[in-house]
Structure formats: C-alpha cells, structure tokens
Amino acid sequence: MKLLLLFYEFAKVGLFSVGGGLATVPFLQSMGEKTGWFTNAQLSTMIAVSESTPGPMGVNMATYVGYSISGIPGAVIATLGLITPSIAVIIIIAGFLQKFRQSKTVDAVFYGLRPASTALIASAGLSVAMSVFWTVGGSAEHEIALHWPVILLSLVIFLAMQHKTLKKIHPVAFIAAAAVVGAVFQF
C-alpha cells in the first residue's frame, strides 16, 4: 500500500514539475510535509548527494527519497513513478510531431523554438559557470574571489573539444580527467 502511494506521489511530481531536476524540489518539500516521510533537513542531504553523483539530478532524488522510505523496492517504484507521466506525454507529443513534420505551421514554430532552446542550454551552462568560477563575499562584503584553476581547467577542456584531433576524445574522458584534477589539486 505504501509502495502504491509512493508511485502515485512521484507520478504527481513527474507530471507537474517542468524543466530540470531542481524543478522537482518544491514538490518534494510539500510531499515531505504532507506525508511525514522525510524532514526538510533530510531532503537537503538528498539534494546535495543527488547533485554530486552520476545521473540526472531529478532521477537521483526520486531514487534516494524512495530508498529512504521503503528500501530497494521504494527506490525502484519512486523512479518508475517519476518517469511514467513523461513517457506517456512525450510519446503522445512525439507521435503528433511525426505526423505533422511536414506542416508549415509546426515548422514555423520550431524555427523560433530552436534558438530559444539553444539559449536555455547556454543559460544553464552559465549558471554552472557562475557557481564554480567565483565566490562572492569573503573578507570584504562585495569581494569577488575568482577561482583561476577552475576557470583555466574549463577553458582548456573547451579548447581541446574544438581542436581538430583532440575533439575525437570522448566527452566522458574529459569529465573523468577533470574529476581527477579537481581531487588531486584540491579545487
């Protein structure tokens, strides 16, 4: 019965949160308050762990919350609950798009969507950059401390990815190398 409720609660999160994983946070907060399954402090830990482990953050959080409530079955059920509405909605939209691929109206709408989508991806990148490239505050109130090693590492990887031969290296190799550099040089 608890598993059924867990599936239902996460299906609601999947249905109503739009966007990246952080969009699920407010829904999880109200879920915790309503059901008493976890406190806000526990949720903060789960968010921190979800951000620092492989996998899309929203999925990680569902798995973590599910596990903390009902063990491994809970982890699986909560994750399946989260993705079920997505699968249904996207399959309907994808089917529709396939049918109307040739339509001039759909084509005209996507003509505006593509640069917007590219901009939102760029914006997400900028937000990550701002969170790791510098910190505001410190000794003086409006002091900005630039983290040069981090900026340099990012720049080197970006340039390598544009290079004629180096760009053949798999993107994942860059992530792994950056993790090692960060750990060794204590970023």
Place this chain on the structure above:
Amino acid sequence: MNIYLDLFWTFAKMGACTFGGGYAMLPILQREVVEKKGWATDEELTDYYAVGQCTPGIIAVNTATFIGFKYKGILGGIIATLGVVFPSVVIITLIAAFLSQFDQYPVVQHALVGINAAVVALIASGVVKLGKTNLKDLVSVGVFVGVLLLAQGSGLISIDSSTPLGMLLSLILSPAGLIVLSGVVGYTARRLSRLAKGGEGT
C-alpha cells in the same frame, strides 16, 4: 547486438555520465546518438530539448523518451528511458545504503568542482555546435540573445509572484514560458516574411 539492448545500453551509459541537470548530457548525446548511431540529427536534438523543457517531467528523461520513440516506437521510448534512469537507481541505492555522508568527503567535493568545470566546457561546446545549425539568420540570433538575457536576468530581479501581474511575469520568464513565447515569435516571423514575399509576387 539486439536493437533494444543497444538502445538500453547506450542510454544507460548516458545516464551514468550525466552530472547535475540533463543539460550536461548534450555533448554526450551529440557524440553517441547523432555522430555514432545516427538515431537523430543535431536539429532534432534541439527540438527534443525545446519540447522537453516545456512539457511535464525532467529534461533528461523526456529527451531519452523522444529519441527512443523516434528510433523504435513506443517500446523504444520506454527502453531508452529505463536505460537512462538505470544507473541512478543502482548508484544512489548503494550510496544511500552505505555512504549517506558521501557529499561530505573533501575528496568528493574537490572532484565535483573539477567535474563542474568540465560540465561548463561540455555545455559550451555543445552550444557552439548547436549554434552552427540553429543560428543562421537575424531572427534566430535575436531570439537566442533575447532568451539568454531574459533567462539570466530573471534570476537577478525579484518578482513578487503574489500579485496577478507578478504571477504572469514569472510564468513568462520561466523556461517553459520563454519556449512558448519563442514559438510565437518564430511563427509570426515566418508568416510576416511569407506575406512580404507574397506581396512582392503580386
């Protein structure tokens, strides 16, 4: 290899290599799905991200369903989505069971800063590539710059969403709102240019 197994395995790899939001998946998707497998084009990938951002559910999952469905129908959509979440379920279960202080270890924190530096470079490189296919004329460049400024700027100003006007404003400035707005701009621009061309013809 079995087609569905291939689909599951490819997306499981993608899930295991994503950090943070689904955006970091972009360059890996470009490499694996566009260049290696040919399951989608760069343009289609942008479309999926666009739709994935204004429909229910998180972006990584939506994009996986889209690509899987396009390649192998409904079953393909389901298999690709199960693939992308599979590593999360395994890794998070292990961490929750044995290492709940995972994020407190200094070595993890340092490595994570390094990973984020790579994520910035990966996203930037993905955007450069998408820009080459998607930013070809004045309107598309205008939409790109406008949305980027609005998306970044909306974080700097505080909107009182308790008033009706504030609610409307924060709805428009949300990623979903910006996507819908850009669709309208694109449609209007195409209509206007067609009208102008039609006018010249007659």
